[in-house]
Amino acid sequence: MNHDSYNDAYIREILNTVKTVAMVGASPQNVRPSYFVFKYLAERGYDMIPINPGQVGKSLLNKPFVASLQEIGRPIDMVDIFRSAEHVMSIVDIILTLNPLPKVAWMQLGVRHDEAAARLEAAGIKVVMNRCPKIEYGRLSSEIQWMGVNSRTLSSKRAPIPTQGMRLSLNRSSVGGGSTAAADRVAQQNNKDKNDTA
Amino acid sequence: MNDRIPGFGTLAVHAGAQPDPTTGARATPIYQTTSFVFNDADHAASLFGLQSFGNIYTRITNPTTAVLEERVAALEGGTAALAVASGHAAQLVAFQQLLQPGDEFIASRKLYGGSINQFSHAFRSFGWNVVWADPDDIPSFERAVTNKTKAIFIESIANPAGSITDIEAVAAVARKAGVPLIVDNTLATPYLIKPIDHGADIVVHSLTKFLGGHGNSLGGIIVDAGTFDWSKDGKYPVLSEPRPEYHGIKLQETFGNFAFAIACRVLGLRDLGPALSPFNAFLIQTGIETLPLRMQRHSDNAKAVAEWLSAHPKVAAVNYSGLSDNRYHALARKYAPKGAGAVFTFSLKGGYDAGVNLVSNLKLFSHLANVGDTRSLVIHPASTTHSQLDDEAKTRSGAGPDVVRLSVGIEDKEDLIADLEQALNA
Structure with a gap:
């Protein structure tokens, strides 16, 4: 599948159906994105599992750190890969040994690895690359609009009132909104440049 | 595969605004807090x-x-x-x-x-x-x-x-x-x-x-x-x-x-x-909800006014890129094909004094220091918006002493032309 852009229905379906999410590279430092994305998703009801071999014995927001994906000991729906591209292939090797396989492998903003994606997709795993689940959740719920961000969605429907201080539920009805074609073109060019030099 | 991208008019009305989740208010509430x-x-x-x-x-x-x-x-x-x-x-x-x-x-x-x-x-x-x-x-x-x-x-x-x-x-x-x-x-x-x-x-x-x-x-x-x-x-x-x-x-x-x-x-x-x-x-x-409607009307009116002015015997020159003889016309056609906007300048054969007289004789155009109002506006930049520049900088930025600036509004263009005509003849 084309990983240069994703339609909203694809991302929304993933965020609406996954429950258990293992985050590889979760950080205990509260200024790191891999801390506050973990926290944001936990606050929105996802069953979050922090994976970081250097932190075993400690907890992240009352969830004990686990050394590796293989040591979770229960099925997971999604792996959120918070590591740079050079570590992705070895993580994919581990993902493909899991039984049952996760439904989704998600690589964070700035991380793209087309060869890894092809292997995951061949095993029936959905792939998202170079996106942040916090930003996508905030965008599709339109919560991110509070920060003046173009959510690229429009809606004439009153959204369900959510819980826990969120603005709107993810289950809001919307159509596509204002495009960000120039930024998308730059992102594609950067990916192409990275692949050409790799 | 990708979502349909709405047109400009749809975005002008809808982007960013949705019914308030608690009250259902359809217009955006003013959160005056x-x-x-x-x-x-x-x-x-x-x-x-x-x-x-x-x-x-x-x-x-x-x-x-x-x-x-x-x-x-x-x-x-x-x-x-x-x-x-x-x-x-x-x-x-x-x-x-x-x-x-x-x-x-x-x-x-x-x-x-x-x-x-x-x-x-x-x-x-x-x-x-x-x-x-x-x-x-x-x-x-x-x-x-x-x-x-x-x-x-x-x-x-x-x-x-x-x-x-x-x-x-x-x-x-x-x-x-x-x-x-x-x-x-x-x-x-x-x-x-x-x-x-x-x-x-x-x-x-x-x-x-x-x-x-x-x-x-x-x-x-x-x-x-x-x-x-x-x-x-x-x-x-x-x-x-x-x-x-x-x-x-x-x-x-x-x-x-x-x-x-x-x-x-x-x-x-x-x-x-x-x-x-x-x-x-x-x-x-x-x-902004009516931006596409207004902007088209502003541009169409400006073009009509600019064409009328350029044929007037008392007008020395009209600087509007929507006119085909303007030096920026090719750029206007490339970058602004729907219209070249509503703000332009012109100069009068009678120089500075004729400009001052025109401004004081207009009855519909308002003499003020703004542009982009529904109302038609007029100003003499050399004595106002650009007055703090020296003469050379004034001329370089297009605001020489004989220049009058218009911001053409969305009124009926016939009325704007009639106002300019009576002011030029006064």
């Missing part, structure tokens, strides 16, 4: 640490203003926007994220007189040094580049003479120099020109003009195109280095392709303070 309660201490801490989306204080975010921000971002094709108190505030906040004392930026000589003043005096007092270039001589931008250059600034349609800048040519200079191109799109609005499609990295506006459109509210906005890599060479430490005021967060790493808009908000607006009133945000976004 300074502050917002926290759920608990942890929620407060994560908001202050930029770890959650939400509202703290109207100097930083406000839900009414946020609708305006998303709407303009969507219309310009940007990733995010930040609304502020005026167009001048937009420029101040945008440049503060890019320049350190001793740095330089290159600006077109043909700018709104207020911008020329801001760059020449206030910005110089901060150690942000403007270097002027000529938009009719693109190599002059290239020659102005030094290792201190941090940005290039132009207007898409330049005030007051309505000349059109070759945005793509200047964007190419900016790319080669490794600096962002900032385009003031006030006179064009995204209905006529979308600078981001032509290579702009940042767009600024005075919302006071055609976007608000009714001459009732001041405002400004900064749009982040999401196209510039702030971290590639360490030239923009505000965006690429850990921020001490946010416990070491790196803005581009954390916010990706809308990091510049976030920097403008959480550093610039937070610390400098020129916040937009939520009430003004409401009036401006209501104005």
Whole structure:
């Protein structure tokens, strides 16, 4: 599948159906994105599992750190890969040994690895690359609009009132909104440049 | 596979606005409040640490203003926007994220007189040094580049003479120099020109003009195109280095392709303070709902008035790029095919005195220092908006002593022409 852009229905379906999410590279430092994305998703009801071999014995927001994906000991729906591209292939090797396989492998903003994606997709795993689940959740719920961000969605429907201080539920009805074609073109060019030099 | 992208008119009405989840209010409510309660201490801490989306204080975010921000971002094709108190505030906040004392930026000589003043005096007092270039001589931008250059600034349609800048040519200079191109799109609005499609990295506006459109509210906005890599060479430490005021967060790493808009908000607006009133945000976004209708009418009326003036025996010259004999006509057809905007200048054979007489004899055109109102406006730039420039700079920026500027409104064009006719004959 084309990983240069994703339609909203694809991302929304993933965020609406996954429950258990293992985050590889979760950080205990509260200024790191891999801390506050973990926290944001936990606050929105996802069953979050922090994976970081250097932190075993400690907890992240009352969830004990686990050394590796293989040591979770229960099925997971999604792996959120918070590591740079050079570590992705070895993580994919581990993902493909899991039984049952996760439904989704998600690589964070700035991380793209087309060869890894092809292997995951061949095993029936959905792939998202170079996106942040916090930003996508905030965008599709339109919560991110509070920060003046173009959510690229429009809606004439009153959204369900959510819980826990969120603005709107993810289950809001919307159509596509204002495009960000120039930024998308730059992102594609950067990916192409990275692949050409790799 | 991809979602349908709505047209400009649909975005002008809908982008950013949806029914209020608690009351069902369809128009955007005016959240006329300074502050917002926290759920608990942890929620407060994560908001202050930029770890959650939400509202703290109207100097930083406000839900009414946020609708305006998303709407303009969507219309310009940007990733995010930040609304502020005026167009001048937009420029101040945008440049503060890019320049350190001793740095330089290159600006077109043909700018709104207020911008020329801001760059020449206030910005110089901060150690942000403007270097002027000529938009009719693109190599002059290239020659102005030094290792201190941090940005290039132009207007898409330049005030007051309505000349059109070759945005793509200047964007190419900016790319080669490794600096962002900032385009003031006030006179064009995204209905006529979308600078981001032509290579702009940042767009600024005075919302006071055609976007608000009714001459009732001041405002400004900064749009982040999401196209510039702030971290590639360490030239923009505000965006690429850990921020001490946010416990070491790196803005581009954390916010990706809308990091510049976030920097403008959480550093610039937070610390400098020129916040937009939520009430003004409401009036401006209501104005934007009819932007495509108004802007087309403004442009069509301006063309009719310019054509009529150019045939009048007392008129020496008309500077409107929508006229086929104008030196900018080819650029206007490329960048603004729907119309060349509503602001232009003309000069009278009778010189300065004839200009002054015309202004005082007009009965529908209002004599005032604004553009982009529903009403038709007239001014003599040499004695007002550009009066603080010396004579040479006045002429260079298109505001010579014999020049009269019009901002043509959305009235019936026959009535505007009749008003000009009686004033010219008086």
